Amino acid sequence: MKIGDSMENIDKKTFIIIAVVLFFLVAGVTTILIVNSNKKTAEKVEEKQQETKNDTSKDSSKKEDSSSKTDKKDDKKDDKDKDKDKEKEEDNNLPKLPDLTGMTVEEATAKLNSERIASDFTIQREDSDLKSGVIVRTEPKAGSPLPTEEKLQIIFYLSNGKKKIVIEDYEGKDYKEVKKYLEDRGIKVTLKQKTPDYERTDVPDGMIVDQSVAAGKELKSGDSIILYIPKLNVKYPNFTDGTYRLADVQKFCDQYDIKLTVLYDEVTTYEDGLVFYQDGCMPGEEVKAGCEMTIKIAQH
Numbered sequence: 609m610k611i612g613d614s615m616e617n618i619d620k621k622t623f624i625i626i627a628v629v630l631f632f633l634v635a636g637v638t639t640i641l642i643v644n645s646n647k648k649t650a651e652k653v654e655e656k657q658q659e660t661k662n663d664t665s666k667d668s669s670k671k672e673d674s675s676s677k678t679d680k681k682d683d684k685k686d687d688k689d690k691d692k693d694k695e696k697e698e699d700n701n702l703p704k705l706p707d708l709t710g711m712t713v714e715e716a717t718a719k720l721n722s723e724r725i726a727s728d729f730t731i732q733r734e735d736s737d738l739k740s741g742v743i744v745r746t747e748p749k750a751g752s753p754l755p756t757e758e759k760l761q762i763i764f765y766l767s768n769g770k771k772k773i774v775i776e777d778y779e780g781k782d783y784k785e786v787k788k789y790l791e792d793r794g795i796k797v798t799l800k801q802k803t804p805d806y807e808r809t810d811v812p813d814g815m816i817v818d819q820s821v822a823a824g825k826e827l828k829s830g831d832s833i834i835l836y837i838p839k840l841n842v843k844y845p846n847f848t849d850g851t852y853r854l855a856d857v858q859k860f861c862d863q864y865d866i867k868l869t870v871l872y873d874e875v876t877t878y879e880d881g882l883v884f885y886q887d888g889c890m891p892g893e894e895v896k897a898g899c900e901m902t903i904k905i906a907q908h
Contacts, residue, residue: 702753702754702756703723703725703753703754704750704751704752704753704754705725705746705748705749705750705751705752705753705754705760705762706719706720706723706750707750707751708743708746708750708764709738709742709743709744709745709746709750710738710742710743711742711743712741712742712743713729713731713743713764713766716729716743716764717729720760725754725760726759726760727759727760727761727762728759728760728761728762729761729762729763729764730762730763730764731763731764731766732763732764732765732766733765733766733767733768734765734766734767734768735767735768735769735770735771736767736768736769736770737767737770737829737830738767738769739767739769740766740767740768740769741766741767741769742766742767743764743765743766743767744765744766744767745765746762746763746764746765747762747763747765748762769828770794770828770829770830771793771794771828771829772826772827772828773790773793773795773826773827773828774824774825774826775819775821775822775823775824775825775826775827775833776823777819777823778816778819778823778835779816779817779818779819780815780816781815781816782812782814782815782816783799783814783815783816783835783837784814786816786835787799787835790833793829794828794829794830795827795829795831795832795833796830796831796832796833796862797832797833797834797835797863798832798833798834798835798862798863798864798865799834799835799836799837799842799863799864799865799897800834800835800836800837800864800865800897801836801837801838801839801896801897802817802818802836802837802838803838804817804818804838812838814837815837815838816835816836816837817836817837817838818835818836819833819834819835819836820832820833820834820835820836821833834865842864842894842895843891843892843893843894843895844889844890844891844892844893844894844895844901845860845891846886846891846892847883847886847891847903848883848884848885848886850878850879850882851882852882852883853881853882853883853905854870854881854883854903854905857883857903861901864895864897865897865898866889866895866897866898866899866900866901867898867899867900867901868901868902868903869900869901869902869903870902870903870904870905871885871902871903871904871905872904872905872906872907873885873904873905873906873907874906874907874908875906875907876908877906878906879906880906880907880908881905881906881907882905882906883903883904883905883906884904884905884906885902885903885904886901886902886903887901887902887903888900888901888902889901
């Protein structure tokens with residue numbers, strides 16, 4: 609064997625050994641890097657899991673605190689409700705102020721004395737539909753618990769009675785203005801047609817020519833008066849148009865002295881309570897005092 613061939617074989621073996629050693633070195637380094645990388649990843653995952661646990665623990669703690677506060681608030685509310693119920697129960701057990709409405713002062717004080725209610729009273733007055741001199745209301749109001757250790761201080765509000773107005777001479781005035789003035793004060797006004805006693809051809813249709821209550825007399829709320837005009841110049845509405853109820857028709861008839869008969873019938877084409885039939889005083893005809901009209905009311 610030649611020396612050159614021997615050297616060539618040695619170089620090949622050396623190269624192979626070096627290559628194998630380098631391969632294992634690279635593989636080892638790569639494995640170490642991968643292991644370290646996996647370790648760091650695992651540590652990060654573990655840190656995140658720990659953070660999540662901590663956050664969950666904090667949220668749970670907050671919820672417990674919130675629940676505890678809510679429970680305390682509910683407990684306080686329950687205590688307040690119990691106190692209120694207790695106060696109501698105590699109030700219910702106390703004697704109550706009787707209803708003195710409609711009594712005179714003498715009758716009211718006698719009533720209080722008979723129930724052994726010691727009291728001092730003052731008097732105030734106000735307008736009322738109750739007759740003059742009787743109690744309209746009291747302060748405190750009827751049913752209020754009475755004081756247990758001191759005298760009852762009570763105010764009697766006495767009625768002045770229905771407010772009265774002095775009737776004027778309305779002859780020659782427009783009936784619409786007078787009618788509104790009187791109705792605003794609770795007077796019931798009826799209009800009737802009447803030919804003037806004197807001869808005049810220029811009397812306006814809406815001018816009052818007579819009245820049932822003489823000037824100077826007093827009327828109170830709820831009283832009635834008739835105003836006479838030469839021509840009513842009012843026509844009967846169509847009470848069956850689906851907008852009129854008994855109260856509307858009755859009011860119209862009272863104003864114009866119409867005699868009204870009311871019947872009821874079962875119909876489904878009209879809403880319950882509406883007028884669906886009209887006879888005697890027909891729509892479009894001029895209103896005449898004393899006319900007799902019949903209506904029918906729908907009922908289901």
